[in-house]
Amino acid sequence: MNKKFASVIIAVALLMMVWVGLGFEGNELPYITIQDLTAKEMNKPGKRFRLGGNVKEGSIARSDADPLALSFILFQEDQQLPVSYHKIVPDMFKDGSEVIVEGIFDGERFYADNLMTKCASRYEGDLRKADTSI
Amino acid sequence: MPTYGAALLSLSLGLCFLTVVLISLYVRMGDKRLFFVAERMCLSVCFLVALATIALLAGLLKSDFDIDYVAKYTSIGTPTIYKFSALWAGQSGSLLFWLFVLCGYVAVVLVQNRNRHKRLMPYVIMTLSVIQMFFLLMVNFVANPFAPVDTDFVVRDGLGLNPLLQNPTMAIHPPMLYLGYVGFSVPFAFAIAALFSRQLDAVWVRSIRRWTLFTWLTLGIGILLGGWWAYNELGWGGYWAWDPVENASLMPWLTGTAFIHSIIIQEKKNMLRVWNMILILVTFLLCIFGTFLTRSGIVSSVHSFTQSSLGPMFLSFVLLILVVSTYLLLSRLDDLKTEKRMESFVSRESGFLFNNVVFVSICFAVLWGTMFPVISEAVTGTQITVGAPFFNQITIPIGLLLLTLAGIGPLLAWRRTSKESLTRNFSIPVLAGLTTAALAMIGGMRSIYPVVTAGLTAFVTSTIAMEFWRGITVRRRKFDENILQALLKMISKNRSRYGGYIVHIGIVLMFVGFIGKAFDEDREWVMSVGDEVRIAGYGITLSALDEEERPNHYTWIATLDVTKEGEKVTSLHPEKRIYFHRNPNPDRRQPHSELSLHSTWREDVYSVFGGIDLESELLTIKIMVNRLVRFVWLGGYVLLFGTVIALWPDRRRGTEV
Amino acid sequence: MFAVLMIGITFALVMGFTVQPLFSSREEGGDVSPTDRSALELRKQSILEQIKELELEHEMGTVSPADFQRNRIELKQEASNIMDQLDSMGTDPAGD
Numbered sequence: 096m097n098k099k100f101a102s103v104i105i106a107v108a109l110l111m112m113v114w115v116g117l118g119f120e121g122n123e124l125p126y127i128t129i130q131d132l133t134a135k136e137m138n139k140p141g142k143r144f145r146l147g148g149n150v151k152e153g154s155i156a157r158s159d160a161d162p163l164a165l166s167f168i169l170f171q172e173d174q175q176l177p178v179s180y181h182k183i184v185p186d187m188f189k190d191g192s193e194v195i196v197e198g199i200f201d202g203e204r205f206y207a208d209n210l211m212t213k214c215a216s217r218y219e220g221d222l223r224k225a226d227t228s229i
Numbered sequence: 230m231p232t233y234g235a236a237l238l239s240l241s242l243g244l245c246f247l248t249v250v251l252i253s254l255y256v257r258m259g260d261k262r263l264f265f266v267a268e269r270m271c272l273s274v275c276f277l278v279a280l281a282t283i284a285l286l287a288g289l290l291k292s293d294f295d296i297d298y299v300a301k302y303t304s305i306g307t308p309t310i311y312k313f314s315a316l317w318a319g320q321s322g323s324l325l326f327w328l329f330v331l332c333g334y335v336a337v338v339l340v341q342n343r344n345r346h347k348r349l350m351p352y353v354i355m356t357l358s359v360i361q362m363f364f365l366l367m368v369n370f371v372a373n374p375f376a377p378v379d380t381d382f383v384v385r386d387g388l389g390l391n392p393l394l395q396n397p398t399m400a401i402h403p404p405m406l407y408l409g410y411v412g413f414s415v416p417f418a419f420a421i422a423a424l425f426s427r428q429l430d431a432v433w434v435r436s437i438r439r440w441t442l443f444t445w446l447t448l449g450i451g452i453l454l455g456g457w458w459a460y461n462e463l464g465w466g467g468y469w470a471w472d473p474v475e476n477a478s479l480m481p482w483l484t485g486t487a488f489i490h491s492i493i494i495q496e497k498k499n500m501l502r503v504w505n506m507i508l509i510l511v512t513f514l515l516c517i518f519g520t521f522l523t524r525s526g527i528v529s530s531v532h533s534f535t536q537s538s539l540g541p542m543f544l545s546f547v548l549l550i551l552v553v554s555t556y557l558l559l560s561r562l563d564d565l566k567t568e569k570r571m572e573s574f575v576s577r578e579s580g581f582l583f584n585n586v587v588f589v590s591i592c593f594a595v596l597w598g599t600m601f602p603v604i605s606e607a608v609t610g611t612q613i614t615v616g617a618p619f620f621n622q623i624t625i626p627i628g629l630l631l632l633t634l635a636g637i638g639p640l641l642a643w644r645r646t647s648k649e650s651l652t653r654n655f656s657i658p659v660l661a662g663l664t665t666a667a668l669a670m671i672g673g674m675r676s677i678y679p680v681v682t683a684g685l686t687a688f689v690t691s692t693i694a695m696e697f698w699r700g701i702t703v704r705r706r707k708f709d710e711n712i713l714q715a716l717l718k719m720i721s722k723n724r725s726r727y728g729g730y731i732v733h734i735g736i737v738l739m740f741v742g743f744i745g746k747a748f749d750e751d752r753e754w755v756m757s758v759g760d761e762v763r764i765a766g767y768g769i770t771l772s773a774l775d776e777e778e779r780p781n782h783y784t785w786i787a788t789l790d791v792t793k794e795g796e797k798v799t800s801l802h803p804e805k806r807i808y809f810h811r812n813p814n815p816d817r818r819q820p821h822s823e824l825s826l827h828s829t830w831r832e833d834v835y836s837v838f839g840g841i842d843l844e845s846e847l848l849t850i851k852i853m854v855n856r857l858v859r860f861v862w863l864g865g866y867v868l869l870f871g872t873v874i875a876l877w878p879d880r881r882r883g884t885e886v
Numbered sequence: 887m888f889a890v891l892m893i894g895i896t897f898a899l900v901m902g903f904t905v906q907p908l909f910s911s912r913e914e915g916g917d918v919s920p921t922d923r924s925a926l927e928l929r930k931q932s933i934l935e936q937i938k939e940l941e942l943e944h945e946m947g948t949v950s951p952a953d954f955q956r957n958r959i960e961l962k963q964e965a966s967n968i969m970d971q972l973d974s975m976g977t978d979p980a981g982d
Contacts, residue, residue, distance in 0.1 A: 114626075649950040649952065
């Protein structure tokens with residue numbers, strides 16, 4: 096009986112693994128660099144990507160007619176990417192902040208449907224910059 | 230004070246090392262005096278660590294900015310309670326706090342088992358001391374909380390605590406999680422001790438049963454509080470995002486849940502001894518691994534903790550534990566095996582076993598999804614992440630399977646269940662489940678998961694209700710008690726059984742809350758004063774916009790009048806705040822959206838003040854209607870209540886702890 | 887200076903507390919040899935509880951008469967085995 100039991104349990108466990116494996120289909124979201132996004136031919140229409148980077152200083156622009164419509168430039172070292180977003184942004188979103196965007200790329204512009212800031216879950220700062228010595 | 234604190238930590242490390250040496254000597258030589266000294270030494274370590282923690286607390290409360298940690302996480306203006314909670318706000322402080330909690334547990338274990346478990350205790354102390362040593366090494370050499378400020382000027386005021394963390398829930402959420410994470414060290418230490426001493430029967434399991442339950446409870450509450458905080462404070466309208474840091478806390482909870490179920494089998498039937506060992510080893514490993522995950526920054530998370538050199542250290546520790554415990558387990562494999570056999574698939578034992586397989590599978594799925602970016606990068610060179618949709622798709626069906634088992638398992642007989650019992654026990658619950666599912670479909674539910682979940686919650690609830698009802702009926706017949714007396718007596722006579730049922734009800738209530746998720750609605754609008762928008766049958770009018778200056782922030786307050794079918798329901802007041810608004814450096818000013826919500830059993834109306842354009846006075850407002858969320862919190866309370874019943878010390882039996 | 891003094895005092899106190907048992911007379915480890923007695927006692931207790939629970943479940947009607955009879959006989963059998971083993975071990979005054 097124990098043999099039979101063991102085999103059933105192994106079968107159930109294998110089934111679960113197959114199920115988990117199947118779950119990746121259509122849910123994977125490659126986390127890539129701007130260079131990969133523009134250079135590599137991995138970009139099929141409608142394929143979603145995730146990118147991280149910083150917001151370029153002074154690049155945040157909102158449309159007058161629709162304050163929700165937002166565009167900014169995401170940069171990673173020497174690479175730049177214009178991004179559009181049409182939702183409320185997180186509180187920590189501002190010039191220079193580190194962000195992660197998810198969305199699609201049409202060859203020129205990245206249309207994000209999800210924008211996260213790397214929120215300092217810890218309020219880390221540099222005492223030297225904080226001008227506390229006065 | 231900083232020198233004193235730092236010295237205490239060094240002294241503890243030395244004593245901790247000596248404890249391990251003495252215990253090893255005792256094991257070889259058998260001189261009891263060595264053991265007594267080691268025991269006292271271990272207690273002293275606990276005492277010294279407590280003193281060091283008090284020293285750091287004193288520094289925080291007195292705003293002693295000579296200590297780097299104090300200057301970084303508090304300021305003169307930080308309210309006292311948050312100066313206190315700053316103890317676990319940063320890395321080195323939380324390591325010290327972790328150690329402090331561990332020491333508290335160790336002291337309790339030592340005192341409770343002074344004259345018990347003579348064969349296990351030396352190894353228990355040794356294992357716990359090794360864990361302490363690891364953390365002592367960290368706070369002494371890698372992240373010393375007493376390190377002095379490294380600036381060349383005198384710091385007058387510190388940086389202060391992130392306003393998002395200035396929230397009572399956030400002040401207790403990390404310590405709750407720590408209580409859970411750290412608590413698993415004790416069952417782990419007993420498991421290792423059982424392996425070392427080859428005392429592999431039910432004794433070690435029995436002695437940690439209540440520890441494990443307590444630990445499991447605190448971890449669960451820690452997770453729930455995190456969700457509660459996210460929902461009530463962060464403003465994205467959900468309580469669970471499948472973020473790696475959240476997953477890291479969920480994984481040990483899942484294997485821990487499997488463990489508290491499967492040790493029942495070992496206690497009663499002396500089976501599954503290898504399996505239980507593996508489960509507790511894995512649970513403890515996941516606790517340490519979770520810390521590694523959150524501290525190393527190898528997976529990107531919105532919770533960006535300071536990335537530091539701690540990562541490799543934790544990984545080495547995980548590997549050390551893995552190697553030692555695997556070796557021990559393999560070398561004791563023959564002793565662990567029992568001749569007991571499973572008899573039938575339709576038995577309580579097999580119900581527990583399948584429950585375990587499913588729990589471990591969910592844990593594996595979560596681990597796989599969390600680590601997939603790292604694995605895929607190592608294999609293909611591209612980091613492939615999987616988001617919430619993956620986790621939902623995978624875990625919802627498995628979760629439903631688990632819910633089904635929660636309904637079936639407790640009503641199966643041990644060893645083998647006859648057909649007669651099956652029909653007797655399950656015809657009503659199956660009927661109740663099917664009826665509820667049908668009603669849900671008639672009521673307009675169309676998607677498969679909510680309908681199935683609704684049916685299953687009814688199924689499980691009715692099995693539990695039947696158990697209670699039959700128990701009460703028996704007592705009333707036998708002892709002539711009224712319903713309430715019978716209920717209370719019945720529960721107090723068999724706390725772990727009925728406490729367990731109540732916990733299951735809590736879980737069912739949470740699943741009811743999870744169904745609600747499928748019917749959430751949300752929208753964002755640009756509004757000016759006087760505008761009205763509609764969502765999910767509610768009319769929302771922006772009736773006023775006020776501004777106000779408060780001690781540490783400046784705020785704009787929107788007044789949203791919520792109406793339903795013309796009747797006024799409530800007014801919501803979401804705010805947009807700027808903290809540190811007087812700071813000359815604009816980078817130091819910090820915007821924060823304070824959400825406002827109106828909660829009922831049916832649904833929550835949840836409003837977020839996204840932003841304001843000062844020239845045009847246009848506001849961006851997000852409204853969400855989240856269904857049945859309250860049931861998740863209610864489920865949490867019920868879970869707490871049930872676990873407390875199961876944990877309550879039993880006076881009639883000599884209290885086994 | 888004050889800190890140094892405090893450290894000295896703490897150290898002295900802790901060491902005094904710790905080494906105290908060394909001055910007592912040598913005591914052998916005593917019962918370190920393997921004994922299964924406590925395990926058997928625990929097992930007995932667990933089986934007795936299971937019998938009680940089974941009887942309750944039978945009265946409640948959760949367990950069918952057939953299942954009840956079979957399980958009860960088996961549990962009682964195991965209980966009496968354990969009692970026999972405990973008897974054959976004799977009384978153990980040092981049992982923990």
